[in-house]
Amino acid sequence: MKTNFRTYYLYLLLFFLAGVIIIPLYVSVIGGFKHTGELRTNSLGLPIDWKFENYTSLLANSDFWLFLWNSTVYAVGTTFFVVLFASMTAFVFAHVKFVANKFLYNYFLLGLMFPFATAILPLFLRVRDFGLLGTSWAVIIPQIAFGLGFSIILFRGFFRQMPKEIFEAAVCDGCSYTQFYFRFTLPLSTPILATVSVITLTGSWNNYLLPLIMINDESLYSWPMGIMVFRGEYFTDWGKILAYVSLTLVPAVVFFFALQKYIVAGLTGGAVKE
Amino acid sequence: MRSPKLDALLSRYYTIIIFLIPALTIFTLFVVLPIGEAAYYSFFRWNGYGAPEKFVGFKNYEFLFKNRVFIMSLKNNFYIIAISLFVQLPFALLIALMISDKLRGAAFFRTVFFLPFILAEIVTALIWAYIYDGNYGLVAAIWGFFGAEAPFVLGDKDWALVAILIVIFWKFFGIHMMIYIAGLQAISKEVLEAAKVDGAGPITTAFRIKIPMLIPTIKLSVFLSLLGSLQLFDIIMPLTGGGPSNVTHSMVSYLYYFGVMRMKVGFGSAVGVVIFLICLFIAIGYQRTLMRDDNENKF
Secondary structure (H helix, E strand, O other): OHHHHHHHHHHHHHHHHHHHHHHHHHHHHHHOOOOHHHHHHOOOOOOOOOOOHHHHHHHOOHHHHHHHHHHHHHHHHHHHHHHHHHHHHHHHHHHOOOOOHHHHHHHHHHHHOOOHHHHHHHHHHHHHHOOOOOOOHHHHHHHHHHHHHHHHHHHHHHHHOOOHHHHHHHHHOOOOHHHHHHHHHOHHHHHHHHHHHHHHHHHHHHOOHHHHHHOOOHHHOOHHHHHHHHHHHOOOOHHHHHHHHHHHHHHHHHHHHHHHHHHHHHHHHOOOOO | OOOHHHHHHHHHHHHHHHHHHHHHHHHHHHHHHHHHHHHHHOOEEOOOOOOOOEEOOOHHHHHHHHOHHHHHHHHHHHHHHHHHHHHHHHHHHHHHHHHHOOOOOHHHHHHHHHHHHHOOHHHHHHHHHHHHOOOOOHHHHHHHHOOOOOOOHHHOOOOHHHHHHHHHHHHHHHHHHHHHHHHHHOOOHHHHHHHHHOOOOHHHHHHHHHHHHOHHHHHHHHHHHHHHHHOOOOOHHHHOOOOOOOOOOOHHHHHHHHHHOOOOHHHHHHHHHHHHHHHHHHHHHHHOOOOOOOOOOOO
C-alpha cells in the first residue's frame, strides 16, 4: 500500500515536470499558426483559425535558406577537419612512443579548460590579419581550434582500448603507421567517429557568439544570427518569430532522436570512467 | 640496404611530424596564442589598429573593478553558479535516482527531460522570451486566467535575473540528469543486490551506496556546470540583452557590449583575463581529482 502511494506521487512529479518541459515547446510550434490577435487571447489551445502564412512565407524566403546553408557549411567544414586532425593526433598519442607524448597531450588538455571568451578579441584580430574575414574560414578555423581538445581525449581513449595484437601483427607484416591508421584504426572506429562528428556538428550548428564576432557580411550569416535579425525586425510579431523558431526546432529534435545514442555517449563517455 | 629497424624508426618520426602538425599549428595559433595575447593587450588602451602603443598598466583592471555594471555581471555569474550547484544539480540527481530504477516509462521521461539540452541556446531563449511576454505569452495567459494584469518580468529589474535563472534551469538540468544516470548504470549490480539482501531500503541505498559511488560523476557535472555558467552568453541576448539598466549582464555579455562592440581591445581583453583567471582557479582545484589520467604509467 505504502509503495503504491509513493509511486503515485512519483508519477505526479514526473508528469508535472514533463509538462513544464513540453508546454513551452508546444505553445511555440502552435503559436506560429496563430494570428497576432489570437496569440493574445488563446495561447494554450489549438488555433481556431489556422494561419499557415508565417510558415509558408519563411519557406519562400531565400535568406532563410541562405542562412541554413551557411550554417551547414560551417558545421560540415568544422566537423571534417576536427575529425581528421583530432583522430590523427590521438592516434600518435595512443600508439607511437616518443619523449614529448605525455607533455603534448597535456598541452591540448589544458586548452580544454580555457574559456573561449577570453581569446575572443585577439582571435578576431588574428583572423583579420590572416585576411580570413569575409570568408567561411573565419568561423571554421577557430571552431576547429576550439573543438580539438575534447575530440582528442575521446579518440585517444577509444584507440587505446583497441586490442594491441592487431597493431603488433600489422607492424610485423611491414605495415607503416600511416597505413595502419587508414586501413585499421579508422575503419574500426566508427562509434567514436560518429560520436565526435555528432558533438562537433551540433556545437557548430548552434554556435552564436563566434559567428557574431567574425561575420559582418549578411550573405555569410549563420541561422542563429538570422533568427536574431528576424527578431529585431518583427519585435512583437510573435507568430512570425515562433514559426522561425519551430522550423529550426523540428530538425534538431529529429536529429536528436536519430542520433541520441552518440550524443549521450559523447557527453558521458569522455570522463565518467573510473 | 637499410635495416628494417631503421625503416621503422624513420616511419615513426615521419608519422609523429605529419600527424601532429595540423592540430598543433591550429591549436597554438588560434587557442594558446590568443589567450597569451589577451593578457598582453589588457595592459594597453588599443582599438586594434596599428601596434598597441598606449601602455596603461593596470588601469583597465582598475576601471573594471570600479565599474558598477561589471561588478553586477560578476555577481550575476555567481548567482548562476550558486543556483546551478545548489539547486539544479541536487534536483537532477534526485530525478536521476528516481528514474534509473526499473520504473515504467523511464525511457520516456529521460528523453523528455533531456530534450531542452539539444535546442540551440538562442532558440531556447526566444521561446522563453515569448513565454514571458506580458501581452502574448504563457505568463500573460496564466495571469489573465486569474484576472490580473500580467507583469513584464524581463523588463523588471527585480525579476529579470530570476527569469533567466529559470530558463537556465529548464535547459540544463536534463544533461546533468543524463550524466548521473550514466554514472548510476555503471554501478555493479552485485553491490546493489548485496545491499538489498542486507535489508537496505531505497533511501538507505541511495545515500549509502549510490551517491558515494557517484562522486566522480558528480565532480564532472559540477565542473561542467561551473565552466558553462561562467561562459553564459547566448541565453542572455534574446531574453534581456543585459537590460533593464544593465542589471542582467553576465561577464561574457559585458565583454561583448563594452569590449567587442566598441572595439576596445585592451579593456575587453582585461575582462577576458578575469574570466580566464576564475576558470583557472577552478581548474587547478579540480586538476588532481578530475582530470587525472587513469592509465598514468602506460608510457
